[in-house]
Amino acid sequence: MTMQMADPLDIPAELEPAIRAAAGEMEAGRDLPEKLVRELRDSGAFRLLTPRELGGFEAPLETVLKVYEGFGRLDASVGWIVWNANWGFIGALLDEPGNARIWGSGAEPVFASSSMLGTAVPCEGGYRLSGYWKLVSGVNRADWLAAAGLVMEDGSVRLTEAGVPDVRFFALRRDQLSVKDTWHVSGLLGSGSNDVVVEDAMVPGELVARVDVPARVRRPRYQGYIPALVLPGCSAVVLGVAQAAIDETVALALSKRTATGGRLAESAHAQAVIARSEAALRAARLLLLSTARDFDLAVGSAEPVTLEQRAALRAAMSHAAQVSRDVLAAMYELGSSASIYQGNAVERLFRDGMVALQHHNHSAGLFEAAGRVRFGIDPGLPVF
CATH class of the missing domain: 1.10.540.10 (Acyl-CoA dehydrogenase/oxidase, N-terminal domain)
Known part of the structure; x- marks a missing residue:
């Protein structure tokens, strides 16, 4: 159990x-x-x-x-x-027959996911899904792949009633996909983020979820902006990695000797770097959590999540990424030669954090998209 x-x-x-x-x-x-x-x-x-x-x-x-x-x-x-x-x-998006397929055995399902778009063609009983998804973290340990797909009809993109491309979520069994051993990287090694290929896989209609209509479960958690449940998670992870780098550098500095013989912790430079880094990181954390709280309050009061709130979340994510990158670099530099050795905690945190910061959710262009909203201009992104 x-x-x-x-x-x-x-x-x-x-x-x-x-x-x-x-x-x-x-x-x-x-x-x-x-x-x-x-x-x-x-x-x-x-x-x-x-x-x-x-x-x-x-x-x-x-x-x-x-x-x-x-x-x-x-x-x-x-x-x-x-x-x-x-x-x-x-x-919360699927109907009960779909949930019975995933949860019906009583075993806890393990998902892997990707927001990259495949293509789906309607067929009798569901859809035929194909695509190549890069960087699917945890796919080798997953029971199901939750993948986004663009619905095609007669060779063209199908539009919803609102006139936008029809993008849906598809749940595929692990045996419906092929995993490419591509995860040969410098950091975040344990995430197993290999590439995935799906070729004309049949996905029953009950395992296909629409995101442009209200969720079946009418409780507040699922009636807001569904992508917000996914997007900011990577930024929270890197904030944790950066905090761990500070903690490990502080521990190192208490024993590490400088060229003049004193402890690194006694250096005014080290003291200032630690204080500035921790203050900046705490501020970035509070900003990200406050934007998440705004989403929680909105859905709790049955208010629609506004474009401005979505822009604030994106800006908070980009800010968290920028601060985390600065902190990781500062800790790596402060550790001096100790930071370059395998087995040193800061060395691994630096590698892992920098790879996580390469995620497209942390790209600098998202600051620009948030800024466009402030000027009353469309953000220019399909998922924002």
């Missing part, structure tokens, strides 16, 4: 010993060990956004981001997988 803790905020601390013990295996195997995935699943780490009737926490976005940050402090790859696997909210 799956065991679930009463408070999702407690999950990272409870799993810390298991995560620490698996660190070497993650690096060597370029994936999360199966045992750790089972422990994460059984703790409830993958059901933060899953509806209550399916065994989920149905947690507020602010709480979910705090959990991701907590995992990021322990291990970037684990935080990344927990974020990418939390697609249980699809259960």
